Amino acid sequence: xxxxxxxxxxxxxxxxxxxxxxxxxxxxxxxxxxxxxxxxxxxxxxxxxxxxxxxxxxxxxxxxxxxxxxxxxxxxxxxxxxxxxxxxxxxxxxxxxxxxxxxxxxxxxxxxxxxxxxxxxxxxxxxxxxxxxxxxxxxxxxxxxxxxxxxxxxxxxxxxxxxxxxxxxxxxxxxxxxxxxxxxxxxxxxxxxxxxxxxxxxxxxxxxxxxxxxxxxxxxxxxxxxxxxxxxxxxxxxxx
Amino acid sequence: xxxxxxxxxxxxxxxxxxxxxxxxxxxxxxxxxxxxxxxxxxxxxxxxxxxxxxxxxxxxxxxxxxxxxxxxxxxxxxxxxxxxxxxxxxxxxxxxxxxxxxxxxxxxxxxxxxxxxxxxxxxxxxxxxxxxxxxxxxxxxxxxxxxxxxxxxxxxxxxxxxxxxxxxxxxxxxxxxxxxxxxxxxxxxxxxxxxxxxxxxxxxxxxxxxxxxxxxxxxxxxxxxxxxxxxxxxxxxxxx
DNA sequence: GTCTATAGTGCGATAGAC
DNA sequence: GTCTATCGCACTATAGAC
Numbered sequence: 001x002x003x004x005x006x007x008x009x010x011x012x013x014x015x016x017x018x019x020x021x022x023x024x025x026x027x028x029x030x031x032x033x034x035x036x037x038x039x040x041x042x043x044x045x046x047x048x049x050x051x052x053x054x055x056x057x058x059x060x061x062x063x064x065x066x067x068x069x070x071x072x073x074x075x076x077x078x079x080x081x082x083x084x085x086x087x088x089x090x091x092x093x094x095x096x097x098x099x100x101x102x103x104x105x106x107x108x109x110x111x112x113x114x115x116x117x118x119x120x121x122x123x124x125x126x127x128x129x130x131x132x133x134x135x136x137x138x139x140x141x142x143x144x145x146x147x148x149x150x151x152x153x154x155x156x157x158x159x160x161x162x163x164x165x166x167x168x169x170x171x172x173x174x175x176x177x178x179x180x181x182x183x184x185x186x187x188x189x190x191x192x193x194x195x196x197x198x199x200x201x202x203x204x205x206x207x208x209x210x211x212x213x214x215x216x217x218x219x220x221x222x223x224x225x226x227x228x229x230x231x232x233x234x235x236x237x238x239x240x
Numbered sequence: 241x242x243x244x245x246x247x248x249x250x251x252x253x254x255x256x257x258x259x260x261x262x263x264x265x266x267x268x269x270x271x272x273x274x275x276x277x278x279x280x281x282x283x284x285x286x287x288x289x290x291x292x293x294x295x296x297x298x299x300x301x302x303x304x305x306x307x308x309x310x311x312x313x314x315x316x317x318x319x320x321x322x323x324x325x326x327x328x329x330x331x332x333x334x335x336x337x338x339x340x341x342x343x344x345x346x347x348x349x350x351x352x353x354x355x356x357x358x359x360x361x362x363x364x365x366x367x368x369x370x371x372x373x374x375x376x377x378x379x380x381x382x383x384x385x386x387x388x389x390x391x392x393x394x395x396x397x398x399x400x401x402x403x404x405x406x407x408x409x410x411x412x413x414x415x416x417x418x419x420x421x422x423x424x425x426x427x428x429x430x431x432x433x434x435x436x437x438x439x440x441x442x443x444x445x446x447x448x449x450x451x452x453x454x455x456x457x458x459x460x461x462x463x464x465x466x467x468x469x470x471x472x473x474x475x476x477x478x479x480x
Numbered sequence: 481g482t483c484t485a486t487a488g489t490g491c492g493a494t495a496g497a498c
Numbered sequence: 499g500t501c502t503a504t505c506g507c508a509c510t511a512t513a514g515a516c
Contacts, residue, residue, distance in 0.1 A: 032499065057384030059299040062491060073501050078493065140380065144297030157442065183446065184456045191435035192428055199427075202397070206423065216424045223464050272481065302509060316482050318511065 001119065002106065004210060007126045011102060018094050019043055025093070029086055031079040038080070044070050045080060046091055050133035058088060058141040085146045092142060092152045095134040099127055099156070103163060113171040114222075120163060121189065121221070122214045128197040129210045135197045161190050168225070177225040185224065192217050241359065242346065244450060247366045251342060258334050259283055265333070269326055271319040278320070284310050285320060286331055290373035298328060298381040325386045332382060332392045335374040339367055339396070343403060353411040354462075360403060361429065361461070362454045368437040369450045375437045401430050408465070417465040425464065432457050 002010075019039045023030060032038050048069040052061040063084060067074050081087045106123040110116045128135045142153035164186035171177030179185055196203065196213055203213065242250075259279045263270060272278050288309040292301040303324060307314050321327045346363040350356045368375045382393040404426035411417035419425055436443065436453055443453065 034499085037499075057299060059297060060384055063493085064491080074492090075494080075496095075502080076500050079499075083492075140383070143380070144300055154441070157439070181456065184448070184453070185460075187435065187439075187442070188432055188457070188460060191432045191439075194435070195427065195431035199397070199431075201394070202427070208424070213424070216421065217428070220428060220460070220464050224460050274481085277481075303511085304509075313483050314510090315484075315512080319481075323510075 001122070004126055004129070007123075008130050011098065011127070011130045014098055014101065015043070018097055019046075021097065022090055022094055026081075026086070026090060029080075029082045041072065041080060045072070045077065045087070046094065049087060049091060050137055053137050053141055054133050058137060059144065085149070088137070088142065088145055088149055089152070091134065092138050092149060092156075095131060095138055096152065096156050098131070099160070102127060103160065107163070107167075113167060113174055113176050117164075117167050117171065117221070118218050120167060121193065121218055124160065124193050125196055125210050125214045125217075128193065132197045132200060139194065139198070157190070161186050164189050171225070178227070179225045185221070189217070189221060192220075241362070244366055244369070248370050251338065251367070251370045254338055254341065255283070258337050259286075261337065262330055262334055266321075266326070266330060269320075269322045281312065281320060285312070285317070285327070286334065289327060289331060290377055293377050293381055294373050298377060299384065325389070328377070328382065328385055328389055329392070331374065332378050332389060332396075335371060335378055336392065336396050338371070339400070342367060343400070347403070347407075353407060353414055353416055357404075357407050357411065357461070358458050360407060361433065361458055364400065364433050365436055365450050365454045365457075368433065372437045372440060379434065379438070397430070401426050404429050411465070418467070419465045425461070429457070429461060432460075
């Protein structure tokens with residue numbers, strides 16, 4: 001199992017690669033042609049957008065705000081995207097790719113199905129910890145934007161949920177998990193994972209660290225799908 | 241235990257009372273003085289606001305949109321609130337009062353602590369089912385608006401969470417529940433309750449009814465805080 | 481108590497200089 | 499590749515007619 005610090009570095013490294021992908025995919029909209037310049041400015045623009053929309057919301061963030069925050073002029077910004085809507089598409093795209101990539105990499109490392117479930121939960125929490133501004137933007141802002149952005153957000157939700165459903169079904173088929181509704185169980189997992197980045201203020205105010213939260217979520221879920229005798233080894237003997 | 245249909249009627253009846261309260265509390269901003277007219281129009285305005293912000297977001301909803309939807313003119317609307325910001329304050333206020341009132345009424349009916357927990361979960365789900373537009377607006381939109389609206393949203397979150405924490409602590413003190421972290425457990429409960437109205441599209445697409453969801457959530461939570469022998473009576477023997 | 485008309489503001493987006 | 503200047507538009511909020 002990877003530690004949070006190693007994890008953090010790994011994700012940061014992947015960020016640039018994905019900006020290069022974005023550059024290729026959105027070649028029509030990006031008027032600048034020198035890859036080095038584009039990637040540098042895209043990273044700046046993305047980070048500024050994430051920061052501003054977290055404070056005042058994406059809708060409320062004007063391109064002028066973005067101009068002040070990035071130091072780029074209005075005209076310069078419009079060389080990187082056709083309009084605000086495309087900007088959020090790019091950011092969602094970037095995050096979705098990264099999430100998929102990392103989640104699969106980590107899960108595939110695990111041989112056992114119980115390890116896979118634990119890793120999927122923990123990795124998702126680590127991801128939302130490192131990329132919390134992106135996760136927040138994708139779920140909280142996308143819903144009132146273009147149909148494309150909404151579809152992206154839903155697809156993302158269902159995609160990661162499917163990962164959990166598959167692991168749960170696999171565990172049930174192997175006889176390791178006992179459950180009769182993998183869809184509802186996966187929905188519960190998704191809900192608590194989402195709470196971690198939607199209510200960050202609550203958890204950080206209480207000084208609850210990501211690993212403590214992860215341990216507790218794993219404890220709750222395993223309580224439902226394993227025999228009690230197995231789970232109680234995991235999270236103390238749960239007395240008092 | 242109350243049924244969902246009875247519950248629905250009960251909440252609707254309370255709505256008017258609370259509009260009267262709002263009228264008194266926001267007397268400074270509301271220029272119209274005849275209570276009957278005010279209450280009638282407030283209900284119209286609130287419902288229109290909830291509907292429009294659910295479709296396009298509260299920020300994106302203009303007062304013009306609201307004028308078309310309600311049939312009231314721009315000028316008339318501004319006789320009921322000083323500005324858009326105050327409008328959302330009123331709506332939040334209305335919902336918060338109603339939630340508090342109903343939640344306490346239902347919980348107090350239950351003598352046992354296990355029944356209280358079940359009732360609190362089920363009532364919260366019923367409430368968000370009946371008032372889902374309000375719940376959605378309060379959590380999804382309020383965060384990027386005025387400081388007041390944000391504080392309201394946070395207060396609401398912590399308030400209902402506290403209800404669960406208290407029940408859990410009471411159960412532990414009575415020796416009925418076994419748990420070592422009532423705060424994290426309550427946070428998990430809140431997270432799954434919230435998922436029900438944030439991802440309504442997902443559950444309605446899958447034809448999952450509110451009672452099925454409630455049963456499952458109660459099953460999961462009781463699995464964590466009761467002995468397995470007790471919980472398995474509740475949700476089948478959990479075999480597939 | 482509600483309407484119409486409009487003032488004043490700030491936005492997204494573009495054209496063309498550098 | 500980036501900047502400045504500006505256009506046209508939609509918005510919030512108000513003033514005064516009815």
